Amino acid sequence: MIPAMPSAVFSSPAAGAVLRCGQRAVMGVVAALLVVGGVWASWGTAQHVMLTKGRERGTVTVTRCGAETCTGPFRPLSPGVARDRVVVDRSAGVRAGRTYTVVVKPNSDRAVRSGPAGVLFAWVPLGGALLLASVVVAGGMRLRRTAWVLAGAGVALLTAAFVAV
Known part of the structure; x- marks a missing residue:
């Protein structure tokens, strides 16, 4: 005091x-x-991940992972364009050679995981x-x-x- x-x-x-x-x-x-x-x-x-209406949804098969991101070809499941390369943030659950369902962010080549795992991870x-x-x-x-x-x-x-x- x-x-x-x-x-x-x-x-x-x-x-x-x-x-x-x-x-x-x-x-x-x-x-x-x-x-x-x-x-x-x-x-x-x-x-x-949660508001997917009007967004490109599909799968990505991870071919290569760096320190922070992984890349691979994108195959659309909804109306959209197949892409040779999209970028997914690398997390503990993303491994090269595996296929994941993703949603592509508008006007970019970045994708985020979808489904229950994507919602919880977000x-x-x-x-x-x-x-x-x-x-x-x-x-x-x-x-x-x-x-x-x-x-x-x-x-x-x-x-x-x-x-x-």
């Missing part, structure tokens, strides 16, 4: 209640921002955000049950994505 400040400022019950309320409000905003950030990060890929950033938000809710807001629900949802999403991919 600063010596020039009187201790009576923080000793009243009303001041303590205001500080606790302020702390919970700030931590609630931080937790909400974490979850919104997770949704925002996930939606960039999830929109292509929402992985949200799972991580839920885990981080659970720590903020438990520690900053002292809402342990809510934190356990958030953590459980995050772990379930990450586990499902791991199993599906």
